[in-house]
Amino acid sequence: MTFVDQKFQLKLIEFIEVCKDGYAILDADDRLMGCNLAFCDIFYMDMALMQGIRFDDLMRQSYSRRKGIRIETNDIEQWLQEAHQKRRHNPFRLFEVDLLDGRWFLFSEQVLDSGEMLIQAKEITKQKVLEHQLNSKVATLSELALTDELTKVANRRSFVESVDTELARCQRQHKPSALLLLDLDFFKSVNDTYGHQAGDEILKATAVRFKKALREYDIVGRIGGEEFAVFLSETTPKTALQVAERIRSLLADYPMKAGSVELCMTTSIGVAFCQGQSSFEALYIEADSALYQAKRNGRNRVELYRMLDE
């Protein structure tokens, strides 16, 4: 049997009538010549009401009755104008459509030289749900890969990556920046005295305190056990020292809860300042050396690297 065979044509029509995919044909004036039940079902319309309906009116009805395809606009006429800019410009077009009832369809529009258009709509809800689940899993995994699980600040790898990018931007724009390395003092004794869980509580509360003392776009990371780092872009040494001092006193002057006890923790802070060309590694070495100095000079204090040479 071939397409010209009448028996075959009748069989084809029989299949299309019961098919789960929607089929419709529009004439060259964009009026619906006919469709199957599955197509009516997409628009929640009776077959009788579909006959002869113009494409624009079908869309207007969907929009005003809030049934059928999801049309996100405040101005349906404007939406239709935009739709017409995409329609009928190519003989074939494929696009995804979501319905207000949560279903998704893959629509195709095939236009003949005569201007008549065949629309096919295949349900793809299952695939879209899987795609959505996969995307949110990927987002969660990337979040996990970038975040320190305990404190929820950036982990070492993502901190270094973000600082590299931000440092390069500051250098391109000839803006100063600073790196702070912060290490809790005598943290081992918290674990030894109150237990590891209390130590974890302190680390979490410390990260919260740091964020409180900083601007939203400052970068905070946990780069070792009880060692944190902060990158301050577009910041002069004077301001960097003020910020470091603010963090130091925010920790030292207010106790933090760790299980059933409240503890006052102190932190030593090393600050490295960058005005010209530098790398994260070079800044880190300088800040680490300033931090070492802060520990040696009695802890609970801030040291700026440049001052060491002066």
Ligand SMILES: Nc1nc2c(ncn2[C@@H]2O[C@H](COP(=O)(O)OP(=O)(O)OP(=O)(O)O)[C@@H](O)[C@H]2O)c(=O)[nH]1
């Ligand atoms: N609770 C907890 N402890 C950690 C974690 N990571 C590292 N530590 C502990 O942090 C302590 C760090 O001890 P030290 O390096 O001796 O430093 P400190 O006691 O803070 O002494 P100073 O830095 O010299 O002031 C060790 O006991 C580690 O076991 C963590 O994720 N949770």
